[in-house]
Amino acid sequence: MSDINNNKRIAKNTMMLYIRMLFSMVVSLYTSRVVLNTLGVEDYGIYGVVGGVVVLFSFLNNAMSVATQRFLNFELGRQDMFRVKCVFNVSITIYIFIALLIILLSETIGIWFFYTKLNIPFDRQNAAMWVYQMSVLASCLSVIRIPYNALVIAYEKMSFFAYVSIIEVLLKLLVVIVLVHIAFDHLIMYSILLFIVSFVVVVVYVLYCNLNFSVSKYSFCWDKELFGKLTSYSAWNMFGASAGVAKDQGINFLLNIFFTPSINAAHAISMQINSAIFQFYNSILVAAQPQIIKYYAAQELEKMYRLVFLVVKIIYLLLIVISLPLFFDTSFILNLWLGTVPEYSMPFIRILIGITCVDAMATPLMTVAHATGKIKLYQSLVGTITICIIPISYLFLRYGGLEPTIVYVISLCLSIVNFFIRLWFVNDLAKFPVYDFLSQVMFRVIIMTIILVLFMHLMGNLFICDSVFIFVVKLVISSALSLFLFYCLCFNSREKNMFINKIQSCFKQYVKF
Known part of the structure; x- marks a missing residue:
């Protein structure tokens, strides 16, 4: 299949996922407010920290998920x-x-951690245990779902992926609507209803794959x-995956140990925003990752480089549009x-x-590293640096008496270090x-960011945002x-020509003279 056809398919898949993302983000922002008020x-902080105990063990799931996705895409590329069916x-x-x-880890180590380390009010421990057990069951369901989800993405059936995501969001919206009208303990019912949605x-995933892909008939x-x-x-990827989970949940636990559940609520809100931003750019990542791995499997490295460059630039554009305001x-x-x-x-x-922003622009580089299958040293070094946030943050909080924001500052510094380490690894x-990546992508991105930040600062001084209209x-x-600067600074001549030709094609198709 030609490079142009691949790009068209990626663009089509991205559009489907983008529509799914916009719908999901709007509904999620609404439901978060209702759940917080309800x-x-x-209780909102308790749900965030207790659910995190189970997420701590889900690194096993994440590690195998990446492995399954990589090997399915690689064999499809060949x-x-x-071999696809065997994988x-x-x-x-x-x-x-x-x-x-x-289940074994959650019902042993997890239970011990729940009762001995978490700061949960005594009168809410029973409800918190319900949340914990429902989260354990939901985690097991997510494990079963991953191979089917990976198969759908490997075959690039993004329309189904998008439709199911929308259905899932609608079901969660229904949960929130029902929750408001239930007299029973809201925290317990919320965890039970979310488990039902996961089931x-x-x-739906199992039925779809069995009906559409012959390789999904399990034997x-x-x-x-x-x-x-x-x-x-997976073993080497597990270390990197566990480091990422430990970083996110470790921050949550440290905030709970040194502060109060209300700070956990602030952390949960920030992570909700982070999830919304992730959904905003993840569409292009999900659509492009299979093709990046397939290019490597076919040893079409120049095409892979061009695709990675383009994906990083588009991710930046999507991030800057939503992040600046x-x-x-x-x-x-x-x-x-x-x-x-x-x-x-x-x-x-x-x-x-x-x-x-730093982690998102590094994700395509991570995909290149995973495509090679040689991740032993890569995961060891990146994972070690990532997990260092826990002891470093503990020392600052324990002996420095600093405010909780310090853990986020440390995380930002370590993310920047890891970005350059990933660059070194994918080169090797x-x-x-x-050099081409730094000069053609990162340098232009930095210049564009400086211009936009200065402009937004000036506009903020001139127009105080006190109404929806002004916002x-x-x-x-x-x-x-952002779009104008992106076109002028970030697109190369080849990409500008492709963009102009696409605009002209759309204009001729929909405008009749």
Whole structure:
């Protein structure tokens, strides 16, 4: 398939996922406000920290998810359908074991941590335990779902992926509507209803894959060589995945240990914003990742480089459009969204925007590293640096007596360090052209960011954001300027020609003279 056809398919898939993202983000922002008001700040913070205990063990799930996705895409790139089926069957077998392992760890180490380390009011411990058990079951369901989800993405069936995501969001909206009218303990019912939603989504994925992909018909398969490759790859990836989870949940636990559940509520709000921003740019990542791996499998490295360059630039554009107004008008947005804003929410969100921008632009580089399959040293070094946030933050909080924002500042610094480490690794593993990347992508992105920040600062001094109308005007102006600067500074001549030709094609198609 030609490079142009691949790009068209990626663009089409991105559009489907983008529509799904916009719908999901709008509904999620609304439901977060209702859930916060319904549960209250304390219960909302409890839900965030207790659910995090289970997420701490989900690194097993995340590690195998990346492995399954990588091997499915790689074999599809080589057009070896027998190996695709083997990868899927072996993955299912391993995932059954992982689900059992999660239950074992959650009901032993997790229970101990729940009762001895978490700061939960005595009168809410019973409700918190319900949340914990429902989260354990939901985690096991997510484990079973991952191979089917990976298969859908590997075949690039993004329309189904988008539709199911929208259905999932609608079900969660229904949960919120029902929750408001239930007299029973809201925290307990919220966890039970979310578990039911997870169960429904898993059933839909299994049925769709069984009906549409012959390779998804599970039968026990034991391929010692493939099992060794999957487990070896996952073992090293597990360290990196566990480091990422430990970083996010470690911050949550440290805030709970040194402060109060209300600070956990602020952290939960910032993570909700982070999730919304992630959904905003994740569409292009999900659409492009399979093709990046397939290009590497076919050893079409020049095409892979061009695609990675383009993906990073588009991710930046999507991030800057949503992040600038959010950064400069954080207070207005939080008050409009939540009404009751937990303390420290605003500084948490502002620093987290910077962290998200750095990590998001590094994600395509991570995909290149995973495509090579040589991730032992890569995951060891990146994972070690990532997890260092926990001891460093503990020392600052324990002996420095600093405010909770320090953990976010430390996280930002370590994310920047990891970005350059990833660049060095992809250059070594896949001969990635680092100099071209820095000069053609990163340098132009930095110049564009400086111009936009100065402009937004000036506009903020001239127009105080105290109404929805002013916010929308500022959003439109900043978005238009971002698009203009992006076209002028970030697109190369080839990409400009492609963009102009696409515009002309659309104009001729829809405008009749």
